[in-house]
Amino acid sequence: MTRSDALIGGIELAARTAGSLLQIGADAVGDQFGRSLPCSRESIADAKALNSLLDEYPPEVGRLLPEIIAARLPGVDFESSNCINFLVDVEFAETIGIADPVHGTPRTLYAKIPCRETATRSFANTLGFWPLEVLFCQRLAHQIPLRVPKVYAAAKRGSRFILLLENLHETPGVKLFINRDMAAGTTPEQAERVLASFAEMHAHFWGKTEAEREVLLPGEYNTYTAPKWKRVTRALNASALAPAQKAAPDLVSPHLVETCRLALDRWDSVLDAWYEGPLTLAHGDSHLGNCFEYPTETGPKVGMIDFQAVHWSKGMRDVQYFLINSLDSEVLAENEDALIRGYCAELERHGVTLSFDEAFEQYRAFSYQTLMVGVVPLGLSSLTERSETVLAVTKRGAAAVERLGLREWIEGL
Numbered sequence: 386m387t388r389s390d391a392l393i394g395g396i397e398l399a400a401r402t403a404g405s406l407l408q409i410g411a412d413a414v415g416d417q418f419g420r421s422l423p424c425s426r427e428s429i430a431d432a433k434a435l436n437s438l439l440d441e442y443p444p445e446v447g448r449l450l451p452e453i454i455a456a457r458l459p460g461v462d463f464e465s466s467n468c469i470n471f472l473v474d475v476e477f478a479e480t481i482g483i484a485d486p487v488h489g490t491p492r493t494l495y496a497k498i499p500c501r502e503t504a505t506r507s508f509a510n511t512l513g514f515w516p517l518e519v520l521f522c523q524r525l526a527h528q529i530p531l532r533v534p535k536v537y538a539a540a541k542r543g544s545r546f547i548l549l550l551e552n553l554h555e556t557p558g559v560k561l562f563i564n565r566d567m568a569a570g571t572t573p574e575q576a577e578r579v580l581a582s583f584a585e586m587h588a589h590f591w592g593k594t595e596a597e598r599e600v601l602l603p604g605e606y607n608t609y610t611a612p613k614w615k616r617v618t619r620a621l622n623a624s625a626l627a628p629a630q631k632a633a634p635d636l637v638s639p640h641l642v643e644t645c646r647l648a649l650d651r652w653d654s655v656l657d658a659w660y661e662g663p664l665t666l667a668h669g670d671s672h673l674g675n676c677f678e679y680p681t682e683t684g685p686k687v688g689m690i691d692f693q694a695v696h697w698s699k700g701m702r703d704v705q706y707f708l709i710n711s712l713d714s715e716v717l718a719e720n721e722d723a724l725i726r727g728y729c730a731e732l733e734r735h736g737v738t739l740s741f742d743e744a745f746e747q748y749r750a751f752s753y754q755t756l757m758v759g760v761v762p763l764g765l766s767s768l769t770e771r772s773e774t775v776l777a778v779t780k781r782g783a784a785a786v787e788r789l790g791l792r793e794w795i796e797g798l
Contacts (some may be wrong), residue, residue, distance in 0.1 A: 394616030395624070398511070401617060405510035408544040409503065415543065422545040429496055429547065430458045430473045438549060442540035446527050449537055451490065452478040459493070464563050466774075467505050469498050472552060491555060494537065497548040506544060508765075512621075514693040515546045517606050521692040522548055525601060525666075530589045531582050532679055532688030553690075558680035561690075567673040568777035570713040573720040579676055579707055580728040582687040583668075587700035588735030590666035598664070598697050607696045610660055619652050622757050625764030629779075632763055636779050644792040645760070648753050654798040658750055660698065669694025670758075671703040672778070673711040700739070701747035702754065704728050705785075709755045714784040749789045756782035756791075 415421035423429050429438075432453045439448050455476040463470040473494045499506050499515065509515050522539035535551035553559050590601075598604065608614040626645055630637040648655050668675070668689055678685045708717055708724060722741075725748060729739050759779030786792075 394618075394620030397613075398617045398620045398624070401511045402507055405507045405544060406503075408510060409506055412543045412545055422540055422542045422547055424498060424545055426458055426469070426471050426496075426498075429498070430456045432456050432475075435473070435475065435494070435549070438538040438540055438547060442523075442538045442547075444523050444527060444536045444539060449535065450477065454478050463495075464565075465497075465500070466564065467500055467509055469500055471496055491552060493552045493555065495534065495550040495552040497546075497550065499545055510544050512608060513606065516541055517695060518691070518693040519546050519548065520602070520606065521695050522550075525695070526692075528601070529586060529689075531586050532677075532686065533692075534690060553677060556679065559677055560679075560685075561677040562673050562675075564672075564674040564774045567711050568774045570716065571673050571711045573712070573716065573724065575673075576708060576712060576720070576724055577727055578678070578685060579673070579687045579711075580704060580724060581731045582676075582689070583671065583700065583703050583707070584728055584731030584737075585735060586689075587665040587667075587703070588732055588737045591700070591732075591737045592663040592665070602666070602695065602697065604697065609656060609696075615652075615656070619649055621761060623649050625757070625761040627764070629760045629764030633776065633779065636776065636783055637760060637763070638783070641756075641783055641786065644786060644795070645753070645757070647792060647795050651795060651798060655750075655753070655795065658798060659702075659754075663699075664697045665700050667696055667698040667700065667702045668692060669696050669698070669702070669706075671707045673707070676707075699747050699751070700728075700732070701744055702751045704744075705748045705751050706755045706758075709752060709781050709785045710758075710778045712781075714781050714788075717781075717785070718788065746794075749791065749794050752782070752785050752789050752791050756786050758782070 412421040412424075416424075423434060428434060432455055435453045435456055439450055439453070443449070453475050457474050459472055459474050461472040473496055474492065475494055477490055479490075499509065519539045519541040522536040526533055526536045534553055536548070537551070538547065538549040540547040553561060593601075595604075605611045605613065608618045622645070626637075626642050630639070630642055670691060670693060671689070675689055675691045677688050677690065679688060704725065708721065712720070722745075725744050726741050729741055729744050732739050756779070759775055759782045763775050763779055
């Protein structure tokens with residue numbers, strides 16, 4: 386990518402950031418006239434507001450719940466890196482299957498709205514991951530072969546969004562993880578279960594044509610390949626390198642920065658290698674904190690939450706992102722080959738062939754993306770994450786990039 390492309394990318398990034406700040410201000414003005422989406426727990430925990438959301442913003446399959454006659458806040462919030470996640474107790478005009486909250490009428494709704502911090506809200510709208518999650522909930526959630534939260538409403542207007550989802554805590558035996566669990570590190574046995582679920586999802590969407598992909602999830606949402614995003618993403622990555630090295634010189638070494646700059650210098654070639662088909666649907670933020678386990682007759686299985694980075698990519702994008710972020714580097718190095726081979730075997734079981742050699746080459750190539758998910762918030766004042774988690778994943782990402790020889794892969798393009 387040329388120097389002029391880099392300059393244009395920086396200008397586009399600044400313009401998008403300014404636009405997102407203006408939209409945030411416009412929504413604040415719209416509150417005075419009732420034109421903006423509600424943005425507080427109290428304004429959403431209201432029967433009339435909830436019924437309006439269920440009527441106006443249902444998923445493609447239609448409204449799933451009967452009329453709500455009462456709602457209240459039980460005071461239960463959940464940790465999130467960029468949202469406010471909370472429960473709403475609800476009562477319905479009619480109740481069905483209350484003993485079976487997975488298929489019947491729930492006792493609570495899991496609500497998700499933007500956080501209050503202006504910097505994070507601007508960052509999220511600049512990169513577009515809140516609109517992407519809303520689109521996923523509207524159009525794709527019910528097509529995922531894995532267990533994902535049931536979607537009751539998915540609204541997006543201006544800089545704001547509201548998701549009303551199934552509260553997985555109501556389902557007996559479900560074990561949810563948080564980002565601190567990812568930072569603490571998981572086990573190879575648990576990683577095997579996660580990769581088995583990834584393989585099932587990836588096989589389901591494997592090799593769809595471009596036309597089929599566009600119907601499900603338009604390419605304009607991919608921040609790496611869409612024309613309106615390519616230069617912006619490169620500029621964002623480039624702008625984070627120097628401040629990240631300053632913030633954590635023990636993790637972000639000069640050699641690591643040189644490797645990242647080489648990737649950015651050869652950006653078009655790197656993108657061509659990443660997104661040469663066949664492609665599948667990738668979660669995109671597939672670390673342990675976005676997974677949960679639930680019991681089945683054959684043992685625990687893994688489902689997924691928080692599809693803010695879903696996109697079309699190679700399945701190994703999810704695999705390496707999970708493994709590098711969620712396992713201690715030493716544990717990963719000892720079990721890496723076996724875990725990748727296990728994923729390939731699970732793909733085969735679902736009718737998709739991917740050789741270990743090809744899988745490992747993809748694994749090596751995508752390690753850059755995993756590293757930068759740590760470096761960018763580290764360099765940009767941890768806009769979307771707790772600092773201890775950022776440091777943990779950056780450390781693991783840096784170790785993986787060096788161990789896997791990312792620089793040599795880039796030089797060989």
